[in-house]
Amino acid sequence: MTKISNVSLTVIRPKKGWQTLNLKELINCRELLFFLAWRDIKVRYKQTVLGVAWAIIQPFFTMVIFSLFFGRLAKIPSEGIPYPIFSYAALVPWTFFANGLNQASNSLVGSANLIKKVYFPRLAIPIASVLAGVVDFILSFIVLIGMMAYFGFFPTYNVLWLPLFLLLALTTSLGVSLWFSALNVEFRDVRYTIPFLTQFWLFSTPIAYPSSLLSEPWKTIYGINPMVGVVDGFRWALLGTSTPPGLAMIVSAAAALILLISGAFYFRRMEKNFADVI
């Protein structure tokens, strides 16, 4: 007898129904995840004139427009905070969410060639897309810090909670992206739905207006939109607005988690057909 082999065994057979998430495999390919995200970051602003400035221009000019029309003209209340920073503090996580959603939803179709030629956990593709947005987030966040200094806001200990709110935005973005990216493989309708949905979602999130316009119990129900929790959380942590996050935040977190988990399972279920259909 020669040495007993300890080679890995892979069994390939048809899979039916729901699959496990196989997170172990996903963790094993974290280097790939890193390289995919890194590629997205490197390539995103290649051959553009303004380059990385785009990461700031987008939320910044939206803030300018919002301040003009909603702040100046419509005189929408902003909880006693200067309207520009009130809206910008919300636009920073919103842009992270919306861009992540947009990029990740199209990520599978954009990586059709990879999917047809190489095996690796497909979840890595949308995850990397969303993660790549973190760099843009940091850049626009730096501007936010500058604005806070300009308007004279100094963060309290509340700011320690900020990473959690960012995580909530990431969870929401990824959860929706997993659904859409998997659907997009078979139904390219998704591509046309996203701009429309993002716009709709923007106005159902308290970005141009404060969530304090709503009273209970509507305020809590409003939390079903996880971005409500994110935006309120950002304002509370950075600008010290209104009340600390309460029930609405828990609803938001639960909603985001449900989106992520259901999205991941749906993705895994549809995954087996990606290479054939894409």
Add this chain to the structure above:
Amino acid sequence: MNDIAIHVEGLSKKFYIGRLQQKHRTLRDNLADAFVAPFRRAGKLLRGQTTGAAELDETIWALKDVSFEIKRGEVVGIIGGNGAGKSTLLKVLSRITEPTIGFAEIHGTVASLLEVGTGFHSELTGRENMYLNGAILGMKRDEIDRKFDEIVAFAEVEKFIDTPVKHYSSGMYLRLAFAVAAHLEPEILIIDEVLAVGDANFQKKCLNKMQDVGQEGRTVLFVSHNMPAVTRLCPRTILLNKGKVLADGPSHKVVSVYMGSEKAVKAERKWTDITETPGDDVVRLLAIRVRTEDGEITEAVDIRKPIGIEMEYEVLQPGHIFMIYFHVVNEEGVKVFTSLDNDHVWRQNPRSAGDYVSTAWIPGNLMPEGIFFITPGIRTLNPNTPRLRVADAVAFQVIDSLDGDTARVDFTGDLPGIVRPLLQWKTQFNHRKIHK
């Protein structure tokens, strides 16, 4: 001890190919359908069925009940016509797509190269793409770090490693891509036609690298249309046809099945039954065979070695002068040459009755690669009378080598020509005289 690398059983894969035409549809039906179908599709989708219209679709079995076993360290070629299921098989084995029925067990780590340069991004530099591509193919970062110089040297792109690959020539691009792939160290390597890249020199390098891979005890699965390459590289070949395994065995045999499925490629033919023996009451052919120098009867012959064509016949009527000959015909039906028995004793003397064996030696380094059919014949002279002739009685396949000592030297591509003699070359160098 388990020495199996790949075990495939009953593997089948069904594809949907477009919708069947439906008759008698009215505009009203179509409109109603347009409204209802999205909801029906959405419902089915949520229940996990892929295509809402699946039952209306025509299906095709790209793979049907494929079973085989590959031992560790085996290098196996997979051949077949277009649509035979080769690529689908590789995709299933690389876990890119999943089988409809059946299963495959794979023992060991797999790297599959279905394409060179998968995931390369034109905006990234050569260096960046190396890391990205390596990660996609399953290499760890420190593994790439370790092999970095080796890969760059192999690809011969040292000067341009920090240039975006969109500025590369297509040759450089492919060399770099293949170099990354060639440095993978999986236990099982699955390759699809990727050798069709680069110039001849680079092909040679790749083929050598692949041979090294095989010698390191790695299992290799190699899909190709290039039959000579398959016979050179793979001792064993599987022939697929319409999704099924048509033949599985030694490459030269399987390739000959594929090449001349209507003509049998056999090294020996014997006639034992008197009624079927070719010939007449003067002479009868008893057997004809293809031999090597060692006396082995074989269809597969090394291009460098002489090939013996041996005819065994029985003279029934004494007193005739015989002319023993054969034609050699290649796969395209071209008569390559005809050879006559020139034995100095018998060529002018009448023979007595009895059994004879005549052997002719085709020298090594004359025939090109490919399959050749032998048509033997016997005539009597004065008057010239045909006695027997058996078209394509036996055949043999000439296999070239990559050792560099054949007429192809280090060239790995398709070497044209009806013969392939190894000629004596001599190259002289003369200093150029500069007149001032």
